[in-house]
Amino acid sequence: MTLTQLSAFVLVARLGSVKAAANALSVSEPAVSQALAALRKYLGDPLLTRAGNGMTMTPGGSRLLSIAAQMVALGAEAEAAVRSAKGAPEQLRLVAPSTIVEFVAGPLADAFTARSSGSIEVSAGVAATDEMAVLVSQRLADLALGPNLGADRSLGLVSEPVFRCRLVVLGAPDTRFRGSPAQWPWLVESAATDPNSDVSRLLRALGVPESRLSVFPNQTAAWDAAARGAGVAPAIAHLAVHQLRRRELTVIDIPGTPMDVVWHATTLPLDRRSVAAGSLRHFLGTPEAMRLLRAPGSGVPPSRFRPPVYVTIWS
């Protein structure tokens, strides 16, 4: 499986004909056909079959297309990225659970970039708890903000506490649900599907079955639903301060809550981490960072907005 073969496949799939693809690549028709044949043989799937005038994709071909297209696009992106790296600002990758990314990653990244006077760019990525440690240890991320990842000694990571907060359960002030908390409707955001997150630990401790969960694309939406009485929602207390102050939501007394949570900053040990990672680590200890961690969701200017890491499907 080579990139040339994949791009031949992608082109045939997109243009609907071997001939057209050969034309687009300005090579002969058999060249494309053979690249396709090699791929078919390697993957053990016809991928594309003749159907009258054009070609149709097999199920395997259709899965492959989206992945292959990404790989081809990334190949081009890789060249461009390396070529343009000279003199470009250094990049720093921060990973965190979706909750943290939603509320604090943007402002934090923005503030840090400003502080480095633009010489370091921070991009934020969402990751599951158990992936974060691997990402950092493999240098695919520079710093993880979230739970303590230092427990697994084999990865050789340094995890230091940076922020203390409390996990509570919120609901609309005037609603009552019947039965035990396990029977109530629970409104959660996507981090609850990560079995190692604090929220899913709480849900397990309470014995809430999956059938009572509604997953929302982001935390604010889940709270919004809770505010209209659709159920109860777990929350890092200080992040919901606006909703609490406006009395849209109120803290519900549930056994096991408030639950103390400590956010840790995890990096490689001092001798292996990059200078930029160290300086972000240091920044997290400053009063400015504390203030950002404490004050949720303030938005950032458009020029400094960076969407969380995700790869475009097509270049």
Place this chain on the structure above:
Amino acid sequence: MTLTQLSAFVLVARLGSVKAAANALSVSEPAVSQALAALRKYLGDPLLTRAGNGMTMTPGGSRLLSIAAQMVALGAEAEAAVRSAKGAPEQLRLVAPSTIVEFVAGPLADAFTARSSGSIEVSAGVAATDEMAVLVSQRLADLALGPNLGADRSLGLVSEPVFRCRLVVLGAPDTRFRGSPAQWPWLVESAATDPNSDVSRLLRALGVPESRLSVFPNQTAAWDAAARGAGVAPAIAHLAVHQLRRRELTVIDIPGTPMDVVWHATTLPLDRRSVAAGSLRHFLGTPEAMRLLRAPGSGVPPSRFRPPVYVTIWS
């Protein structure tokens, strides 16, 4: 640039030594060193340089690492995807602007999967307006939900109106801002950074400068900030119905609003589109879909929650 070279590079970067990488791949040390040399030559960047005991990355190397790691991971994923495609449910890719994905993609995908009794899985992806047309025409997405994409005849797409709504501007009931609307603080979500979105068209018409914009990671967070008086926020009226009903927000009278907006469903023409795409297109015309389009953000059960398309950084 081959996948073998890239994986050698990734492994060296991750393990911090050529020797360790060679060991992990169970090949000789020069084999890895040469793969690296070929890549260095091809890209014209040292990528990794010796630094005492280990290796450190150049800026180019660090850019490459995250891309190369994805490519390698995708390579493995491609094989797995094709091999497991036999008998697996058909997949259907829906793309839409972030606003639509946030509110309706989850419930819509969930309802459609249920309706097909699990034989079709829908995944939702976020895309910029002008990318959506290309994605569909290149078969990288099956259906786009959003603005009318039929204007560009050359792509041969079919865009049909499915839903009418109104774009308004919201603010907290009791706040007043000074000066003209162009001077107010505007709280927007990421789609506003897409110059072809309805929101950025509105902002341009009003002459709002970039400096007055705050970008939030999602629409609900922007509204939430507006509700506490931080500024005004554009909104598709019916999606903010809960906030309006609770009087956290109220419609502000601004020239040019309400702006009529029509969501279109865009697919390939009938003879070129897949059966699944046609059936999703048909589903969008049913009362059930209408109800979901009209009722924002209801959450989905965990088993059916699918995060929007993004590629994991590491496999």
Place this chain on the structure above:
DNA sequence: ATCACACTTAAGTCTTTACTTAGGTCCGCC
């Protein structure tokens, strides 16, 4: 200084890729 260690280069081999031209096969269509 020089030794040990780790990366790099050199030289040689074998395999695979990527491509060409030439001929074969399949399918719809008149």
Place this chain on the structure above:
DNA sequence: GGCGGACCTAAGTAAAGACTTAAGTGTGAT
């Protein structure tokens, strides 16, 4: 039936990839 278009296979070639072993070359430590 046979024609045309489109895809596939065959045979052959040049180039590149992916290895190996053997011999440098640089750097930190004793």
